[in-house]
Amino acid sequence: MIDRPDRPERLGDPALDEGVPASPEELSGDALVEAQDILEIDDRTTADLFGVHAPAVEHWRRHGVPVAHAETLRRLREVASRLHSHHAGPPGTLPSLPLAAAGGRTLLDLVRDGDPRLEAALDEVLGIPDSEVPSPVRRHDPAREVVADLMTREPLVVDAADSLQEAARRMRAGDVGDLVVIERGEPAGVLTDRDIVVRAVAESRDVRVATCGSIATRPLLAVRPDTSVEEALQRMRSGAVRRLAVLEQGRLVGIIGLGDIAVECDPGSPLAAVVVEPTTD
Amino acid sequence: MATLVREVMTREVCELPPSSTVTEAARVMRDRDLGDVVVAEGGRPLGVVTDRDIVVRAVAEGDGGGLRLGEMLSRQLRTVAPDASLEDAARCMREAAVRRLVVVEHGRAVGILGMGDLLAELEPGSTVAEVTRATGTHR
Numbered sequence: 001m002i003d004r005p006d007r008p009e010r011l012g013d014p015a016l017d018e019g020v021p022a023s024p025e026e027l028s029g030d031a032l033v034e035a036q037d038i039l040e041i042d043d044r045t046t047a048d049l050f051g052v053h054a055p056a057v058e059h060w061r062r063h064g065v066p067v068a069h070a071e072t073l074r075r076l077r078e079v080a081s082r083l084h085s086h087h088a089g090p091p092g093t094l095p096s097l098p099l100a101a102a103g104g105r106t107l108l109d110l111v112r113d114g115d116p117r118l119e120a121a122l123d124e125v126l127g128i129p130d131s132e133v134p135s136p137v138r139r140h141d142p143a144r145e146v147v148a149d150l151m152t153r154e155p156l157v158v159d160a161a162d163s164l165q166e167a168a169r170r171m172r173a174g175d176v177g178d179l180v181v182i183e184r185g186e187p188a189g190v191l192t193d194r195d196i197v198v199r200a201v202a203e204s205r206d207v208r209v210a211t212c213g214s215i216a217t218r219p220l221l222a223v224r225p226d227t228s229v230e231e232a233l234q235r236m237r238s239g240a241v242r243r244l245a246v247l248e249q250g251r252l253v254g255i256i257g258l259g260d261i262a263v264e265c266d267p268g269s270p271l272a273a274v275v276v277e278p279t280t281d
Numbered sequence: 282m283a284t285l286v287r288e289v290m291t292r293e294v295c296e297l298p299p300s301s302t303v304t305e306a307a308r309v310m311r312d313r314d315l316g317d318v319v320v321a322e323g324g325r326p327l328g329v330v331t332d333r334d335i336v337v338r339a340v341a342e343g344d345g346g347g348l349r350l351g352e353m354l355s356r357q358l359r360t361v362a363p364d365a366s367l368e369d370a371a372r373c374m375r376e377a378a379v380r381r382l383v384v385v386e387h388g389r390a391v392g393i394l395g396m397g398d399l400l401a402e403l404e405p406g407s408t409v410a411e412v413t414r415a416t417g418t419h420r
Contacts, residue, residue, distance in 0.1 A: 059378060168340035177333060193336040194316065201307035201335060201346055208343045259396075 041077055042092040049112055051154045056175050076111045086126050099124050147232050148225035151246045151254035157182050160213030164200050167191055167212050178243055181216040187245055187252045189216030222247045229261055286370050287363035290384045290392035296321040299351025303339045306330055319383055319390045320350045326383050326390040328354035360385040370394055
């Protein structure tokens with residue numbers, strides 16, 4: 001659980017950009033796939049599929065999708081469009097039904113893994129009367145929302161003994177602004193990009209040598225997946241932090257930031273359309 | 282309720298010349314609790330450098346803090362006028378995929394509008410706004 005596979009680098013070709021890159025790391029490197037497939041998929045569904053922040057998906061819309069994700073995304077689009085032609089759920093989403101044809105896995109799981117049972121599972125869903133297919137989109141009700149609804153799953157981590165340079169590389173590669181710091185196998189703190197800047201760079205510390213453990217915010221403030229969003233906000237306020245780790249029976253399962261909550265809280269406001277960069281907060 | 286950028290923007294703008302180093306920018310961010318600095322020359326804003334920029338451009342490369350701000354301006358500066366509406370500003374942020382805009386009047390930077398400023402305006406009494414203000418950074 002501590003070590004995670006490297007995320008694919010997301011580097012863009014500036015020649016393809018006619019506008020403004022969201023962050024300066026898109027400078028050179030591998031070509032990206034055109035984001036056609038992403039256009040018809042709900043952002044949160046795509047985010048869940050790849051385990052990224054929803055705003056990272058918005059970023060892909062603009063700059064292209066990493067080559068490594070192209071096949072999976074194509075599969076998602078195909079499944080979603082076939083579903084939509086038969087079911088009235090929100091287009092570009094998948095119902096979160098556990099499916100008998102796939103040992104209880106959901107369509108999203110099967111798409112993610114390229115599971116050969118996908119076709120049979122899809123038949124199963126298509127065979128269910130529309131009224132019995134649960135909508136994957138929860139009715140927006142902030143009073144009842146829980147952390148699990150908004151958190152980013154599988155947050156990126158770094159070891160307390162790793163250098164700040166290593167942390168910065170992971171933030172760049174993963175397009176995130178925060179990392180959970182692991183010490184002796186346990187989540188022990190959080191490290192944000194701002195922390196690196198004000199606690200290390202401003203102090204002229206050597207980032208190749210300074211450790212994450214020396215900079216991280218401790219102790220780790222955490223909530224559970226079933227904690228209400230309101231309570232999570234109170235914890236942030238009392239702890240004067242903008243993000244909390246999410247632990248389930250002591251196991252790190254997510255991270256939730258103020259930005260995740262703020263954008264979700266008022267979908268009717270024109271400000272809700274503002275993209276939260278897939279970085280900090 | 283505020284409707285114009287000038288009512289919501291942060292008027293404290295730190296400007297540094299392109300020759301300034303990342304370390305200098307980091308210190309300003311620390312001392313003045315800012316998330317970004319405007320890089321300007323002769324009073325003319327050239328770009329913005331954020332804390333994240335420092336991390337992905339300098340720290341990730343093991344930089345000793347000597348990278349100059351002028352070398353980090355790989356993006357076009359996104360600006361907005363003080364009398365623009367908050368909706369226009371939000372749309373501009375979305376389209377540019379940025380979290381802050383430099384507010385420019387007569388060619389000079391007069392403020393910065395960050396997403397945090399917009400969020401605090403959304404529901405001033407809300408817990409979200411409180412946490413945004415209490416954690417004190419313009420992000």
